[in-house]
Structure formats: structure tokens, C-alpha cells
Amino acid sequence: MYVRTRAEGSQSILEVEGEIDAHTAPQLKSAIGILLDEEKSALVVDLERVTFMDSTGLGVLVSALKRVREMNGELRIVCTRRAILRVLEITGLDKVLSLYSSLSEATSS
Amino acid sequence: MKGGPSSLARPAYFRDHDAFSLEIPCDPGYLTTARLFAAVACRELGIDEQTTEDVKLTVSEACTGAIRGQADGTAAAVRIDIRREDARLVFELGSQGPIVLGPEGPDVQDLVGSGPNQPAEEIGLALIQGLFDDARIEVTPSGGTVLTFSIPALANRG
Numbered sequence: 001m002y003v004r005t006r007a008e009g010s011q012s013i014l015e016v017e018g019e020i021d022a023h024t025a026p027q028l029k030s031a032i033g034i035l036l037d038e039e040k041s042a043l044v045v046d047l048e049r050v051t052f053m054d055s056t057g058l059g060v061l062v063s064a065l066k067r068v069r070e071m072n073g074e075l076r077i078v079c080t081r082r083a084i085l086r087v088l089e090i091t092g093l094d095k096v097l098s099l100y101s102s103l104s105e106a107t108s109s
Numbered sequence: 110m111k112g113g114p115s116s117l118a119r120p121a122y123f124r125d126h127d128a129f130s131l132e133i134p135c136d137p138g139y140l141t142t143a144r145l146f147a148a149v150a151c152r153e154l155g156i157d158e159q160t161t162e163d164v165k166l167t168v169s170e171a172c173t174g175a176i177r178g179q180a181d182g183t184a185a186a187v188r189i190d191i192r193r194e195d196a197r198l199v200f201e202l203g204s205q206g207p208i209v210l211g212p213e214g215p216d217v218q219d220l221v222g223s224g225p226n227q228p229a230e231e232i233g234l235a236l237i238q239g240l241f242d243d244a245r246i247e248v249t250p251s252g253g254t255v256l257t258f259s260i261p262a263l264a265n266r267g
Contacts, residue, residue, distance in 0.1 A: 019141065019144075021137065021140045021141075021169055021173065022137040022140060022173045022176065022177070023137035023138050023140055023141070052144065052165065052166075052169070054166055054169045054170050054173065054236075055170060055173075055210075055233045055236055056173060083162050083166075086162075087166065087236070090235075090236055090239035090240070091235070091236055091239075
């Protein structure tokens with residue numbers, strides 16, 4: 001798994017590529033933690049290049065959402081891949097996460 | 110599940126016609142190997158792409174749960190068996206310890222608004238049962254744990 005981070009104004013952007021499972025989730029969790037410490041108003045996580053994610057990845061996203069809410073910020077998830085959306089739908093997380101169909105849509109809202 | 114998984118240094122793969130088996134060490138670094146094994150077996154057995162993705166997810170969840178269940182340092186191997194039984198393909202995943210399903214971290218149920226009495230550990234099982242409604246976890250006579258589910262032998266769920 002590869003992660004790339006950058007800041008755009010008041011937003012932190014995290015682009016993830018590869019597979020998110022129990023082996024790689026700690027790396028994702030660490031990257032998100034560093035970005036949240038910057039206390040931007042929004043964290044955008046781009047999952048468009050994620051080919052696999054299981055409940056370990058869900059746990060990382062849920063942790064991020066809780067912390068973002070405590071900071072009165074926003075967590076925006078970019079995801080159109082069917083395999084990833086399916087995991088979110090089965091667990092009901094598609095109803096609580098703010099999902100976007102492109103990075104430009106997520107960063108311009 | 111044939112025999113009892115023991116400690117293992119590297120993955121071990123077996124195939125006999127329509128029966129596939131893989132043992133992986135108790136290490137999250139081998140989850141990719143487990144998913145690849147499941148994908149190859151499904152392809153060999155003519156399973157469609159969507160069902161294969163569901164199998165890969167379930168295999169990953171179960172193997173993760175088996176590895177998490179051996180946090181006490183038991184480190185027994187995790188075994189995956191795939192075999193044909195009449196018109197169905199049966200998947201068995203297990204180890205000599207418990208299978209602990211569910212993400213680490215905060216309770217997902219707090220966010221999705223389900224009942225407060227449902228523990229986070231059930232999220233992984235709910236995910237698996239959302240994919241395969243006959244999925245079940247059983248304790249083996251030797252004290253291990255096995256997760257079993259099945260699909261039609263020529264699954265094509267679109």
C-alpha cells in the first residue's frame with residue numbers, strides 16, 4: 001500500500017493506493033493521524049486506487065471520523081470502486097461517511 | 110478441516126483435483142497470499158468475478174480474525190480448505206485458536222446507529238454473513254475454531 005499526502009488550503013488530502021488489510025492498516029492509521037494533527041477543517045481520503053479493503057480498513061476510517069467530529073471538521077471519502085462501496089454498504093457506513101465520486105468534487109465542496 | 114494446523118514458517122499449498130488447501134503462518138503479512146490463493150482457486154473453479162471478490166473479502170476477514178485470536182503468541186498456522194461437495198463449493202478457514210472478527214478501534218455501531226448491545230466484534234461476522242448467509246463459526250473437537258461457508262459450484266451472481 002502507498003499513501004501520498006498533501007495540503008490544499010484548509011484541507012488535508014490523503015491518496016491511498018493498493019490493499020488495506022490488517023498488515024497495511026497501521027500505515028494508513030499513522031498517515032491519517034499525522035494529517036489530523038495539522039487540524040485542517042477537512043480531511044479528504046481518496047480510495048479510488050484502493051483495490052481491496054476489509055473491516056480493518058473500516059476501523060481506521062471510523063476512528064478518523066470520530067476524531068474529525070470531535071474537532072468539528074469533515075471527513076470526505078472519494079470512492080467509486082464497487083468492491084470498496086460494497087463493504088461500506090454491508091456495514092452501513094455508506095450512510096454515515098460523506099462519499100464523493102471524484103477528488104475534485106470532494107475538494108470543491 | 111483435516112488435521113490440526115500447527116506452527117508454520119512459510120505458506121504451504123496443496124491441490125487435489127477440485128480440492129485446494131493453503132496454510133499460512135500466523136502473520137498479517139500473509140493475508141495477500143491468502144487472498145491470492147482464494148482468487149486463483151475461484152478462477153480454476155469457474156467462479157464469477159463478483160463472487161470471487163466476496164470470497165477474497167471473507168477469507169481476509171477470517172484469516173485476520175484467526176491471527177487476531179492468537180494474540181497470546183500461540184502462532185499456529187491458519188488453514189484454508191476449498192472443496193466441492195455435490196453442487197456446492199465449501200470453504201473452511203480455521204486455526205487452533207479463536208477467530209476474533211471485528212475491526213480494532215472505536216465501535217462502528219456507535220456511528221451506524223445499530224443497537225447498543227451489539228459488540229464491535231460482531232461487525233466482521235455481520236460483514237461475512239452479509240456476503241454468505243450460511244456462514245457459521247464452530248469450535249472443533251481439538252479446541253480450534255473453523256469458519257465455514259459455501260457457494261454454488263458454478264456461482265454466477267452477476
